[in-house]
Amino acid sequence: MAQLFNILAPFLVACFFLVERSSASPSSRDKDEFDINESIVIIINHPLNKERPASYLLGPPLTEEEIFFTLQPVLEIRDDSHFEQLFQLYKVTDGLKTLEAEADGHPLKDIWLIPGYYLLSLREVVETLTIMTRTSDVWNPSWLPLFASRAGDFLVYDTEDGHIHEFLTKESLRWEVAPNIQTFLEGIANKLRDGRILLNENGLLEEISMDAQTHEGLEDKILDALYLSANTENTLESEILMEEENVGAPPDLYFKCQKMPNVCQNIKNAIQMNKPRLLKRIKDKNKIRQNRRLACGKSKCTGINNSCDEYPFASTSQGGAGATIMCVPLSENNSQGGQLSGFFKSKSIGNNAWFNMKSP
Known part of the structure; x- marks a missing residue:
């Protein structure tokens, strides 16, 4: 029964x-x-x-x-x-x-x-x-x-x-x-x-936001994102800005790569392609979303457990259309998110604060 x-x-x-x-x-x-x-x-x-x-x-x-x-x-x-x-x-x-x-x-x-x-x-x-x-x-x-x-x-x-x-x-x-x-x-x-x-x-x-009445207003935002995209000049530009702001040595970010080998490989590939290690955090959610779309919109990561990883991160000024991308397991993106948010909190990395991608 x-x-x-x-x-x-x-x-x-x-x-x-x-x-x-x-x-x-x-x-x-x-x-x-x-x-x-x-x-x-x-x-x-x-x-x-x-x-x-x-x-x-x-x-x-x-x-x-x-x-x-x-x-x-x-x-x-x-x-x-x-x-x-x-x-x-x-x-x-x-x-x-x-x-x-x-x-x-x-x-x-x-x-x-x-x-x-x-x-x-x-x-x-x-x-x-x-x-x-x-x-x-x-x-x-x-x-x-x-x-x-x-x-x-x-x-x-x-x-x-x-x-x-x-x-x-x-x-x-x-x-x-x-x-x-x-x-x-x-x-x-x-x-x-x-x-x-x-x-x-x-x-x-x-x-288009409510205050952008024309397509030109949107294009300006896109051009800004393209200008800030990671490239060879970004590293030099960041170092000059660091000197001007006199902020001292930025904290180093180390990832636990055994939990996310594919994410770390993507970062390694990006740095070998002259993407910058010196990054500036942004907290503007609209800018983060725009950077993510410019970076990952062209990816083909459409499987259930397949997600797009980008470097430089979308939550940095250097992120956006020029980022290096790779399809990684969703669990690895979760691990990266946890480690990144923990780093920001422990090192008090606020908006417009600099940090250095030390690993891999």
Whole structure:
């Protein structure tokens, strides 16, 4: 009898969950579904209109039963009341077919639905959550990673309060971007309708800020990033600035390379290509995101456990379009993020502070 109960228990829980959901007010459910559907259609049509592959690589919609059973391994630590909008999202599409994207050799910029991010398939959501929970010291187990950059950045859905947060793994930075999924998707859809998200000259989806009324304003930001990109002159320029600011010897950063051999190899390759060891930290999240997109947008790190690593780091003035990149396991990017954020904290490396990449 006990064995039979163990077999039937998941099925009975699923039935109870679905019955409870079906008893919700039809008018409120229809309104949520309509708003989310409308926003998703606008978002999907944007890369389609720009002749980008993202729309063609989206999976078919899932049923509520498929959504529930895919999420079942993580439901026991979640608040079911926050799942309504999540269900509506995946009833429109099951996110990106990353295996097809990888097989066809698409760079990340081709598969973004919104600037810097693509929608994970629901199975990838669960698999990525498992990896992040196991390998990241700062990951909150209540987060579901819905959108990913494959460079250690995520847009996460907090199942405890329903909020959407942006999380940059390497910098251990997190901030709220929307109170719920519906508001977030509506915000993106409105920006698309208003022409505030467009393709720039680098082929990247970029958002024009409210104070930048023309494309020229965006180009200025891109040119700034290109100017600050790591090159041979950056090292000399940094040394001159160090003398002018009279800041003394910067602290040395040593990585534990046994935990992230591929990341360390990428740094070694970059330094052999005359990328600078002397780096200047930045904390401006918009600049960090821009640097990451300029560096990793051209990468083809689209596998589930395959993420883009860049050097110089996106969180430095020398990061950006000229960075050396390599596809590394997501767990290594997590390790690098933990070591880097720990170094910044222990050595009090604040905004515009210098440090020296000592290893490898």
